[in-house]
Amino acid sequence: MSASITPFHVAIPVxxxxxxxTFYREVLGCSEGRSSDQWVDFDLFxxxxxxxxxxxxxxxxxxxxxxxxxxxxxxxxxxLPWDSFHTFAERLKSKGVEFVIEPYIRFEGQxxxxxxxxFLDPAGNALEFKSFRDMGxxxxx
Numbered sequence: 001m002s003a004s005i006t007p008f009h010v011a012i013p014v015x016x017x018x019x020x021x022t023f024y025r026e027v028l029g030c031s032e033g034r035s036s037d038q039w040v041d042f043d044l045f046x047x048x049x050x051x052x053x054x055x056x057x058x059x060x061x062x063x064x065x066x067x068x069x070x071x072x073x074x075x076x077x078x079x080l081p082w083d084s085f086h087t088f089a090e091r092l093k094s095k096g097v098e099f100v101i102e103p104y105i106r107f108e109g110q111x112x113x114x115x116x117x118x119f120l121d122p123a124g125n126a127l128e129f130k131s132f133r134d135m136g137x138x139x140x141x
Contacts, residue, residue: 008047010076011039013054014123020051023122027095045078051123061124069101072118072126079138085115085131092119100126111140 014020017040024030024042030049033041039052063070080088089103103117116130132138 011050011052012125014051015054015056016122017053019122047078067106072100075126075128077128080129080131082131082133088129089117112137
């Protein structure tokens, strides 16, 4: 893992720009950047997330089994420092976020020990935030 990570950019579809704008700003705590009537830029832990308006579709949420849980696919998120993960999880709980997968520890005491959680934004986009007890094990086998 590089000592200096460059920001990642991701653009995601949302069917309700105003509702999602409030979610990313007020619930996730993202600062807002440029915007138009069709999209809004956000700073998500130093990464650029852009919500773009797209009419709602009737696609069902797809999941894959992992650790006996149903992991939503596709999903995106950020790998946070250990303490920041737990602080962020408490923030989400205090804001009433409903989790697809509640925060929990995977591989406890093993290589790749990590905390993870999944939830949806108001448009149904799945987010995973995770943290490694030892960030050096991010890509460990």
